[in-house]
Amino acid sequence: MAAAFGLLAGVAQAQEFPSGNVDYVIPFGPGGESDITARLQQPFFSDKFGQELVVSYQPGGGGAVGWSQLNSMAGDGSKIMGINLPHIIIKPQQGDVGFQTEDITSVYMFHYTPDAIVVNADSPYQTLDDLVADAKENPGAVIFSGSGKGTANHLAQIRFDGMADIKTTYVSFQGTGASVTALLGNQVKAAWGYTTVGAAQGEAVRMLAVAMPERHPAFPDVPTFKELGYDLVSGAYRGIAVPQSASEETRQAVSDAIAEINADPDFQQKMIDGGFALVDVGYGEAMDAFMAEQSGIYLEAARAGGIIE
Template identity: 30%
Template sequence: MQSTPVTTTLKFPEKPITVIVPFSVGGGLDLTARSLEKLAPKYLGQPLIVVNKPGGAGAIGWGELAGANPDGYTIGITGIDMLLLPLYGSAKYDYPIALAPIAQVAASPMVLAVQANKPWQTLDDLIKYAKKNPGELKFGHGGVGSFPHLLGEMFGQSANITIEQVPFAGASEATAALLGGHVQLSFVNPMVIKEHVKNGTIRILAVTGEQRISDPVLAQVPTFKEQGLDVILTNWYGIAVPKEMPVKVKNKLAEGFKALIADPEFTKNMSNIGLPVQYLGPQETQDKWLADSQKLITTLKDTGVLEKIKAQRK
């Protein structure tokens, strides 16, 4: 009878795991990482250390993740922007190829937000105003080529209006600019803006999802689709690792996170920050990356954003 070699026992993880968040504190990716961090010791046997690496619309953090040692001790939080950057030629890596998905954690639509003291009660009011005052409306977003930027371009094209694009260093800066009245509109994550909606400083005019948001604070807001505009894309939050990671380590992480994401406490924490948990396993997540990439490529070409971004970067 053969004895089992000791090497088959996977002693992983034996130390804390670093989680790279490629955006600043307070955004959707950051809040997802911090919700995972709370329950990680229970399911992974080690704590997670969240490290924010903002810059380059996510390119700095995801670049670091793609180039990290694939030993399982560096993982990262993913979002839809990850599919966009390689299309612009602004990334050192083609992330969907350089990274391997561990899980999709959650998915959320974006919302079109304006200051509540502005006269626009509906999306139609805003569009009419934009047509009467072309170029007067400023649209804030977290960087050229970011997902919110793309949504702004899609909205402008779909509504046939001209909006001036104002890039900021990240989503929280763009939201601050909206609250301060430096820009008139912004596509933001509903959870980032929910408290401002509650206290009456921000009004939401439309939702980018197929359905309305179930949260009672935002449930009355119609989708773009309902209002006759083709602005339908949701952001998602997931976990990915460097591609070359050994299968056993990858599987261990995938199993641990699957159990963590299924924990009712985690679901409740995510729900509290307005991020509905929508778990997908590694293969399903890979398929989603592919399908969304195709949709984004089509959108980029149809809106002329791709040429615009490439011209800007030259």
Template identity: 30%
Template sequence: MRKWRKAAAMCMAAVMMCSMTACGSGNKESADTTAAPAETKAEGSEAAAESSEAGASTWTPEENVTMIVAYKAGSGTDNTARVLSQYATKYVGKTIVIDNQEGGSGSIGWTALANAKPDGYTLGFVNLPTLCSNIVDGLANYTMEDYVPICNHVNETALVLVAANSQFDTLEDLVTYAKEHPGELKASTNGNKASNHIGAQLLANSADFEYTDIPYGGTADQLLALRQGEVDFSVAKEADIASMTSEVKVLGVFDTKRMESMPDVPTLGELGYYDQWYGSARAIVAPKGTPQEIIDFYADAFKKAMEDPEYVDAAEKAGVTTAYMDPEETQKLLNDQYTFCTDVSSKLWNE
């Protein structure tokens, strides 16, 4: 039952080497993500010009920029994208407009992104490992080669969750019940074989129990189902629950050590289950064929935005775990996540 551990450890260790480049973190309560920083159009243009002079690119956008988010408004991805875009406007010099194109476990939005004109005016967030697992499982109309990495934004550790009024107070309680009642427990996921479904399967395989997965259209709907009592447990990330901490209980974390923000919550490995880090990354990419000077411009602008003290404060309040990676590091992250999906996650349902 444990033959996947070695392959999982090798793949996820590679991913974690990438995430060591993280430039900041956040773990506090949710904050309002709708209020943009006070700044004028002229100030934004001036900041972008200064970024160009100091950075590697002479290209700057002449009109507003569209950022495709492949999940619905109010989802964890949408919230983190809005936090960043509000402060990145200062360095991009134009407004970044979020375009939510949800559906198909992200495939609708990512297909639109892959087919967008590579002119610097359409960018997008890609969620890992779901972007890769969609390809591996034959659910995508795009390939990994359809995107050019700009930077990574977020690395988030996966959590095992139950509703606040759940009968389960510990992960051991949940696992024991699941073993005594095979297939009875239901878990909501953010889509068939999407990131949170992979997490639930990692837990079930390593703890040797059966459950019934119920796929929803995204993490927001998945967690609503959990809070409304439609399912028994879920796997999601910290930023996903930042606005609902009083409505859920965290029973375990997918990491090799306890999280600073949740010191009383055990790791799965402590309890004898999956003992490697698992979670999600959210990276910013452009369509294939986007000129290098445009990639360089945005990599520099987003880096400056993620280092901006006002952004850092807003991200911490929103529970956003910032982990900037440059284009080269982000490409390695994409490659490592694809390897994880081909070598590890794709086999979780075949044992």
């Protein structure tokens, strides 16, 4: 009886989330999309659960430093970490980065920044067809900036070139900010960016197409790639992981808590206004299926582009 009581008490304790303030580790520096969304989540976490979501940063190696240390952290629900796709899929394929994809216990995916082709407001490309026509006439001469090698932007460029039967040139910059600066400075003809670039830059830029199943609510006049004949739905997905030592109950409790924030209409509106697109992938079979599908897509593109063998 004592053993049974102790087991029940342990389960009850594991399900009590949050039992105090939660350290939310972002494996990047401040100011990026991961940080922005964490800051948006903070007040909702406090209001709903009566505890603070304390954001901290552990940058390095494009996220690899943080992810390599995730499983050394406490698994009692006091530590959670931001994750990004395709980063946690592609990076371990490129070399020894201190973790493997299967080492990451993903418990919830809450949004993605849809890929988009972005041009300056005064660009001669009025439509996606204009850009494709130029690329067909001048192979390699249409130069894109992008947020890095092997990122969602880069993989989208590889996939789209194949779909459109064109050859464009992708120039890797260190992050979205640097890529957009290159675009605004006319160093490139276009950028593989995200819908968040459209939200941040406003009338200074024009998005030719977004990689979403349906048009983004904040940009009702921008067509999807699907509408234009290209089966491209892609972007950088973000979510939450916990240490492997976390119990099944703790994993589910963290997933449920973030899902509750994601379902809040006020939170949803803030995300939409920022150019993000919400997803709702919880812990368990749904997450396993999602990761398997995305891994297949990203790895195929990375191999086609020579990013990995």
